[in-house]
Amino acid sequence: MSVDVTVIGLGYVGLPLVQEAVRAGLVVRGFDINGGVVDALNAGHSHIDDISDDELAEILSGGFEASTDEAVIADADTVVICVPTPLGEDGGPDLQAVEGSVHAIARNLTPGTLVILESTTYPGTTDEVVRPILEAGGLTAGTDFHLAFSPERIDPGNAQFGAKNTPKVVGGYTPECGDMAAAFYGRFVDTVVRAKGTREAETAKLLENTYRHINIALVNEMARFCHDLGIDLWDVIDAAKTKPFGFQAFYPGPGVGGHCIPIDPNYLSYNVRAKLGYPFRFVELAQEINTTMPAYVVQRAQDLLNEDARAMRGATVLLLGVTYKPNIADQRESPAVPVARQLLDKGADVRFHDPHVSSWSAFGDVVPCVPDLDAAVREADLVVLLQNHRAYDVAALAAASHRFFDTRGVAAPGDRVHRL
Template sequence: MTADVAIIGLGYVGLPLAQEASRAGLGVLGYDISQRVVDGLNEGRSHVDDLSDDDIEQMRQAGFRATTDAAEIGGAKTVVICVPTPLSEDGGPDLRPVESAVATIAENLQPGMLVILESTTYPGTTDEVVRPVLEKGGLVAGTDFHLAFSPERIDPGNETFGAKNTPKVVGGHSPACTDAAAAFYGRFVDTVVRAKGTREAETAKLLENTYRHINIALVNEMARFCHDLGIDLWDVIAAAKTKPFGFQAFYPGPGVGGHCIPIDPNYLSYNVRAKLGYPFRFVELAQEINATMPAYIVQRAQNILNEDAKALKGATVLLLGVTYKPNIADQRESPAVPLAQQLLAKGAVVTYHDPHVTEWTAAGDQVQRVEDLEQGVREADLTILVQNHREYDVDALASQAVAFFDTRGVAADGEKVQRL
């Protein structure tokens, strides 16, 4: 069976891509090594926040099908790699999922096929890691098949920008490869942006998230000294962002999470050190600042309790929202995890509530879920707003709390409220 595109990896990146391609009338085959994921999709069940079961059913009606049979990849005109690239123990990218996907494609590579890597990685991966494996069988990139990189820009939970209306950057191994990738994405993405080559496209993705990482670190560091100086940083940011040029508002928080900001800049920093022998100091400083925010939140929590003549040890601390961003269930790299771990290490009794997370085991089995939110807030010695889900009436919760620590700057001023 032939398909217009086979998408390798059916998670937060691959599945929205499959949805848009299906909507545009392309024949889409989804490949994943997880039998559970494949069976669920073929039965019409979604496992990611941005797609509902109805969305999956519409994809199925349009011809989408998932499989664990790698041989079916050989019947696709285009193959897109959308597998995760977490950090390895030494701080560099763990390319094993990419290497596994590429090896699978190499076994099924056909002349004329277009292969695109979307997984975030360091500059040079497409040319130095992907291409040699694909060429082992004798086919040559740029001559016998097309090869390109196109960074994923999926933002889980974003109701404004999705796979279709977010501009798509593409960079090919050759100009003809770029043209082939641009033509493919142009069938279902509104705007396609051509980069000079694969390295430029790879680096563009890292620049985007490094920019965010560094600016978040800037306001996180400002949050600390503004608190010590008695300055309301949230008011400062509100005033500064009225400037219509030269400023973009970033906001402090309890740390950074998700699949991009805590990880992607490290790819660039690792690559610079490995290849050039010197540090990318901005990234390493930003990482240091952002990684210490949970510890700073614990310190502030301890101080808030001290003001009420309470010790952190033995106090009940309720965490509101444990996902990495609001209004979704995604917990990847959530700062709530180190926050809970450090509170527990200091002897606090930690509980949590999250409308999107019914079971939270990331911090061990010591953190119990509060089922009655209002009762939990009233009974806790300190309530910390870690993630501001739309389901929370923050001011109402703050009014019922013994003490309320707002790390997101959304609660109105009040005697019980302290803000980051």
Template sequence: MAADLAVIGLGYVGLPLAQEASRAGLTVLGLDVAPDVVAALNDGRSHVDDLDDADVAAMLDAGFRATADAAELATADAIVICVPTPLSDEGGPDLTAVTAASRAIAAHLRPNTLVVLESTTYPGTTDEVVRPILEQGGLEAGQDFHLAFSPERIDPGNQTFGLRNTPKVVGGHTLACTAAAAAFYRRFVDTVVEARGTREAETAKLLENTYRHVNIALVNEMARFCHELDIDLWDVIRLAATKPFGFKAFYPGPGVGGHCIPIDPNYLSHNVRARLGYPFRFVELAQEINATMPDYVAQRIQNLLNQERKAVNGATVLLLGVTYKHDIADQRESPAVPVARRLMALGAQVVFHDPHVPAWDVDGTTLHRVADLDAALTGADIAVVLQAHSAYDGEMIAKKAPRVFDTRGITPASETVEHL
């Protein structure tokens, strides 16, 4: 059966893409190497935050089907690669999944097919890594098939901006490739922005996340000296944000997490060092600052306990919110893990509460999840707000807990509450 689109990788990026294309009337095939993911989707069960089972059922009704058989790629007019690119030991992206997907496509590539890479990577990947693999079968990019890069801009849990109303950047191997990719995405995305080429599109994604990475590091560093100088940084940010131009508010936190901010800027930094021989200093400094925040948070917790004449060794520390972002279940690169790791190394009895996480493991140790939040707040030596889930009532937390360290600014200031 012919497909308008085949999506390789049915995770946080690929599944929303498949959903939006299905909504627009495209016949969509999903390919994933995980048999359990394929089986669950074909049974109408979702495994990502932004889609529930009803969403998957609607996709199936629209003709969506998941498969683990790469041979079915031969039936698709367009193929989009949405596989993970985790950080490698060398500091760049691990392209194992990208090259595997490219080889699978190459084995079944037909003339006039559009192939798009959406996986985040370093500039040059589409042309230098993906293209040679795809051309091994004798077809030439820009002549026999279209090749492009379009950075994914999925923001898990965002209720305002989804795939359709977030502008889509596309850059092709040739002008004709760009035009073909733009025409394809315009079938289900409101605004498509054409880049000069694949490298510009690849670098745009890295700039977006580097911008956030650097500005988060800025306020995280300010949090440290503002605390020492007895300055309320949260009020400072509130005041600065009243300026209607030239300022965008960023807020401090216990570190950075997720699949983008802690990882993607390193791809650019690694690429600059590898190709040009000098450091991308902004990124490397931001990484240094943000990576040390969990230890700084643990130290602040220890200091607060000391003020109460309590040792961290044996103290009950209640962590509130262990996901990397509010109101989702995703724990990838969550700073809660290194915070808990450091506290446990100091001898603290670490327990947690998170309305989105039924079980939490830190370095092989399963931490106790408290069921009764009110009782846990009362019984803990200190409650630590690590994530601002909407289910959390800051005033209630401040009232019930004997001591609060709030890294997200959701609790009112008081004698028993200290903010990051």
């Protein structure tokens, strides 16, 4: 059977892509080196928030199969790489998963194949890393096979925008490569946006998340001095966002998390330093501000306990919501981890509750999940809302708390309710 596309990496990026391609009638295969993930998917069990088991059943009924055998690459007209690119020790992207995927493609590359990299990385990766590996076997990009970059824009938990209706940026190694990639995505994505080339498409993704990173840092910095000046920043933002032009609301919080904001801007900063020899100062300052927010939250927590003549050491602190964003189970780079770690270092008895997490992978039994939320709130010396899951009745939780520290600006402030 001819395969339209093989997707390499079946996680938060790859699986939604598979879903839309199958819905459009494409013959789709998946490749992942994690045998547990592959077996679970083929058995109908999804491991990501955005794809339910019922939706996965529809995908499987559409003919999708996952495999750990790289031979599924050779059968495909198009191969899309959707593997993680975490930060390496040098501050740049760790490309081991990308390079491993590309080597697997190179071993199975046939003339006419379209290869697309979706994994976020620094500008130049497609041309400088991916292309040489693929061409080592004798085929030439732009002549014998097609090569393109199309940044993933998946926003886990977003009910409004998914893989189909989020515009797809595409940059080809050559204009013809771009044409092929645009035609491929046009089969199941509503809008395809052509970038000049692969470097422009790579940089577009980094610009999107650098913009968010810097603006989040701005309001995080404002949260600190507004608190010291007795100014309600949340009210300030509500007033400012009534302007119908020239302003986009961003909100402070206990830090930044997930697979994009804490990581992607560093790719750009790393690339600027490595290739040009000078810093990307906006990014580095934003990183400094955002990474110190957990410590600021812990300091505020200590100050609130002091108001009750309670030392941090031995105090019971209940953390609500430990995922990096609301209404999902994803814990990647969650700022709740450094908050909890610093509370523990100061001697606090830390506990947590999260409707999406039963066991906190970062701490195991050291930070237990409370079995009874209402009882835990009443017993805690301080309750800290780190993530505003829709399952929480914040007003009721705040009313039942001895002290309630809201880092998300959703509780009405009062004598015993305090906002970031």
